[in-house]
Amino acid sequence: xxxxxxxxxxxxxxxxxxxxxxxxxxxxxxFSGRMMPRIWIRTWPPQVNPYRFAPIMHGIVxxxxxxxxxxxxxxIWAGLALLQRGRAGRTIALVAAFLSLLSIPFGTALGIYTxxxxxxxxxxxxxxxxxxxx
Numbered sequence: 001x002x003x004x005x006x007x008x009x010x011x012x013x014x015x016x017x018x019x020x021x022x023x024x025x026x027x028x029x030x031f032s033g034r035m036m037p038r039i040w041i042r043t044w045p046p047q048v049n050p051y052r053f054a055p056i057m058h059g060i061v062x063x064x065x066x067x068x069x070x071x072x073x074x075x076i077w078a079g080l081a082l083l084q085r086g087r088a089g090r091t092i093a094l095v096a097a098f099l100s101l102l103s104i105p106f107g108t109a110l111g112i113y114t115x116x117x118x119x120x121x122x123x124x125x126x127x128x129x130x131x132x133x134x
Contacts, residue, residue: 004126007117008082011093015079018110022072022103026065071099071107090118090127 078096081089097114100107117123 001126004123005130011114011117012079012083014110015075015093015096018106019072019075022068026068075100085131087131094118
């Protein structure tokens with residue numbers, strides 16, 4: 001029980017830090033122009049119209065930005081819920097962990113750590129005891 005309590009505290013600190021890091025990275029990418037696709041016309045063969053792919057690339061970039069913001073906000077919410085020992089904290093953290101597994105390397109590491117701590121069968125009972133004791 002003590003080990004779970006300390007791991008939940010660490011997760012409660014790491015999730016908001018990771019979420020803020022992602023939001024800062026996304027904002028930097030948007031405002032610096034690094035995330036916007038650039039089409040180098042000189043590399044395309046003359047018979048191919050490179051501007052035909054621009055709407056597709058724009059849609060992919062917008063979807064990646066929205067996905068990143070949603071997962072970041074969910075991670076911040078999960079961390080705050082874990083720190084406050086909220087009943088839904090475990091569930092929110094598990095959803096954030098599964099969604100962040102694709103974010104190599106930090107999201108994957110944090111997601112695996114969260115799953116190892118909060119996913120086992122005994123963790124559910126212990127977390128329920130932890131929330132009721134605080």
